[in-house]
Amino acid sequence: MSSEKGLGNYEIHKKIFTKDMRKDYTILIPQMAPIHFELMEAAVRSCGYNAVLLRECTQKTVETGLKYVNNDACYPSILVTGQMIEALQSGKYDLNKTALIISQTGGGCRATNYIGFIRKALKDAGFENIPVISFNIVGMEKMPGFKITIPLVDKLLKMVVYGDLLQKLLTKNRAYEVHKGETQKLFDTWMDKCKKLLTKSTNKEFKQSIYDMVADFEKIELDTSTPKPRVGIVGEVLIKYHPFGNNHVAELLEKEGAEVILPDFMGFVKFMCTHKITFNTLLNTNKTSSKLMKIAIKLIDILEKDEKIALANSKKGYLPPCDIWHLEDKVKDILSIGNQTGEGWFLTAEMIEYIEHDIPNIICVQPFACLPNHVVGKGVIKAIREKYSEANISPVDYDPGASETNQTNRIKLLMTVAKDNLAMKLKEKQAIDRENEADDVEKVKNADKLKT
Template sequence: MEMNKDNTLFTKRMKKTHTIYMPDMLHYHNELLSAAFSLGGYKLDVVPEYEHFPAEMLSLINPSYCTCAMDIIGNLMAHLKNPDIDINKVAILEPQAGGACRAGNYYDLIIQCVKKSGYRIPVLSLNFSGAESHSGFKITPMMLFGAVAGVCYADLLMALFQQIRPYEKEKGATKRVYDKWIKALSEDVSARRNLFFREKKYQEIIDDFLEIPRFSREEKTLKRVGICGEIYIKCSPIGNRHLEDFLYENNMESRMEGFLNYCTYVVYTEMKSAELKGASKAMLKAYAFAMNYLIGAQTQVRKALLQNGFLADGLFEDMRKKATPILSEYYNIGDGWLVMAEAMDMIEQGYDKILIVHPFGCLVSHVAERGVLKKLRQLYPGANINTIEYDYEQSKALRESRIMLATS
């Protein structure tokens, strides 16, 4: 029998009673990933965005932490104070990719913040190294297959949404189709439907989006802006202060590349580290299998988009070949060489204005992003490439004026 006097251990019984809350890090993917977790019997939900954080939060977090920590933990602490939340039936999930980023400390930081605030809540770590394990929380193979399917669907929907919405003739039409498919696909994943052999489903989704009346690029000329950078600031509207909506409202077409390449990049990074440490052949084969599975999944999404006239992300190996003449593949701290590869890929697809976004005080981002600006500008003299830094205390007017200048 499990002893859990202080309620900080996530037990098997809690699967039926507790809601696990995770940060809003992958806005296009959240609902589908929640559906994948349901395959393991877990109820996963996303911490919403709060306008104000608890006043005591600033005394709990060292100011040397980056914007991402302030956003993630600030919204989490505000959510725990929400009177609609049953604090006795809550757990927290923090994804951990590892590496040299300070995000590797978020897990322990969240535990300390929760404890100092007087809560006794289980804090789970989503990682694949076996660290910080809880007896009632296990990632099953079916959850992994569901998560890959969810990421594939979400990458497809994101690509369609971002390339159609700026040109729609009826405002809101793209969002309605997007919401319809997010709901339907989440139900499919939860019910173990269409997890494999998804090509037919991809075409069904694309056909529905193609029914949306829209202007051609010749009829409606918009600035084309590519967004890349640190994963949280890039993918979370909380982190980037709703950058995508801001660009849309200012008559720009914006696009960011999907999550599949990032997943492959993380696996590849771990594989290269294992090689350097003399890992066994069996372990290296496992990494290679995971990489090939992800690359095969991305190839199907890419094929479906290209066959229907949409732009698609470059394949992982092509992205790596773009970047490695400038940055070594061993520069894999944080988002590493992938940020530069995404910038290059989008420029070559016609996005001549690039915003490389990152949090204030992030040394990893400064080296990988600002450090390659000169070389990128030499390679693509016709493109306007700039970094946009996000500071927790930065004024909205200053940030938006920098974005407008960078896209001029």
């Protein structure tokens, strides 16, 4: 056990996750993105760890978080810590054989320091003996019992591809399915298949499964005779995916008649990979790590190739995986790519990506006390609107006490504008179609006259 001294006599003992613990310890993973993390649990388990995803999140979780984290901390850190302490207090886990895991991004925001919050909360709640594993690829904290190996990275990247694909197939088909519930049923079937494939499959089987999955979803009958406004969600990584964290925003939007688009998780991974490259470009820091990250992005692009082809072959109009270099280039008109804290420039870029793909309606979810994402989210909306006149963006705040009524009103207002804009666009299209039709009739008449 090593120790970290804080102010005064406050001392935190860092419990080490040893190699021996790997055999019989349960590792608890806090929820962040339900589709992806469901798969992540299977991927981590297949590498020999007894990982358990903490699926439940309730108001009690928030209250537990608030009890152990200072209330000026960002909302995601309250939720994450709350989940962990609640699980340890639940009596479900053997406290002598339980560890926690949390990611550390290595950036300037709290995501790097969650681990400190968590260790303090553990001490205050009487769980100082619980080891906390840091999941990071930037050489921060290391624990001898948990290693980021090539097979683990390979499985995690494949789980992100599966998660992104399942997410797209689910939201698009669910919005227009003729037989209610059909999409969810197929989604559940493929979720199980993907978990098995992540446990044991060759690269060839992985590739084939991508095409098979898209082909299966192609069979779902859709009724697109009445187009729905497409609404994209952007924002802080936990709040945009975590249904409890965002008060079920995707569900609410669907009820209001939208087709919901959620961003790919892989985009965020690629953005993280650009950090070292940008540092080196702007500050001349380290050429080698910059080169390595360029290779990493290339490898991810190769991994996504079959997903891109399978989606492009579909006529349903799915959003393709992002080209991070194109987005980086585009975003420079709005802000500097030196903005890397939190979701950094990528949050702004996601809005541009949506608009470029004819998704002008955007909900920007903003967690309480998240300064970095207020800068690159709410802070750029005016500049985006000036550049893209069709943009219909609404920032929505989320925090432990935020009024649900305010959130709902904002979302309903965005939907009213979205529906009006879509109706106007369809009218304009019909008028153009009628004009073209009249032109065609005129051309036929003229051709007939010439003949006679």
